[in-house]
Amino acid sequence: MTRSSKHQLHSTSNSVADYAASPGQQLVVPAVHAGVAPIESLSSGVVRIPGYRHTPPSLRIGTESTYFIVQGLVITLAGPELERTYLHSPHSIMMIGKGVPHVRVNLSAEVVMILESSTDPHFDSDVQPLHRLKTLAEARVAEVQNDYQCGRYHEQLQAASWNTVVWHVTNS
Numbered sequence: 001m002t003r004s005s006k007h008q009l010h011s012t013s014n015s016v017a018d019y020a021a022s023p024g025q026q027l028v029v030p031a032v033h034a035g036v037a038p039i040e041s042l043s044s045g046v047v048r049i050p051g052y053r054h055t056p057p058s059l060r061i062g063t064e065s066t067y068f069i070v071q072g073l074v075i076t077l078a079g080p081e082l083e084r085t086y087l088h089s090p091h092s093i094m095m096i097g098k099g100v101p102h103v104r105v106n107l108s109a110e111v112v113m114i115l116e117s118s119t120d121p122h123f124d125s126d127v128q129p130l131h132r133l134k135t136l137a138e139a140r141v142a143e144v145q146n147d148y149q150c151g152r153y154h155e156q157l158q159a160a161s162w163n164t165v166v167w168h169v170t171n172s
Contacts, residue, residue, distance in 0.1 A: 030123040043123040047116050049074070051109035054141045057082065057133035059101050063120035064166075066095045072112030073157055075144050078102040078165045082133060082140045086165070089157045097166030101130050103137050107148045 033043040047067070049055065074088040078100055088094060096102055106112045120126050147153060 033121060033123040035122065039121045041119055041121060042117060043121055044115065044117040045123050047112075047114040049104060049106040049112040049114070051111060052106060052145070054105040054137070055103055057101055057103050057130040057137045058127050059130060060096070060098050060118070060120065061126040061128050062098050063118050063126050064095065064097050065116055065118040065120075066093060067114045067116040068093050069160075070113040070115060072110050073107040073148075074112050074114075075105045075107060075148075075153070076102055076163075076165075077105065077137070077140050077144070082137055084165065085144065086163045087153055087156045087161060088163075089160055091160035093160075093162045095164040095166070097164075099167055100165055101133060102165070103133075103141065105141050105144055107145065107153075 030043065030045040033039060033045070049072070069088045069090050069092045071090055074092075076086040076088065076094055076096075078084045078086065078096065080101060082101065082103055086094060104112075104114075118124075144153075
């Protein structure tokens with residue numbers, strides 16, 4: 001006895017919504033997520049970071065995200081002590097694995113615009129702020145902003161970059 005399945009195509013069209021503050025204190029418009037379609041494992045939206053601002057330290061508890069820089073210059077600080085620095089000009093792509101502490105820094109007065117995708121079907125539901133890193137983040141942000149103003153990153157920001165930062169488990 002064979003079973004046949006009927007598939008019914010489901011589609012949605014949404015008008016662009018207003019930006020709202022996200023748990024990461026950036027301006028976000030979730031576009032495709034479980035609230036508008038029967039999505040199980042992938043969502044996307046648009047993120048804006050105002051001039052010279054940065055996101056507070058946070059991580060995604062159980063999901064991964066990838067973002068594409070549409071406009072602006074961004075530095076991502078990542079790692080347990082925000083010790084890694086990743087530079088992004090327009091057309092750069094950054095993938096951040098689950099559980100990786102990070103901060104995004106807008107280096108200039110221009111608004112940064114990012115297209116972000118996440119394996120969180122609700123887009124931002126598992127973002128966890130890391131209050132213990134707030135003081136360290138403020139110091140690191142001031143450091144990279146100063147380095148940028150002194151021209152330290154000029155050459156690296158001339159071309160797009162593709163970066164991945166995930167936890168790598170080793171057996172000892």
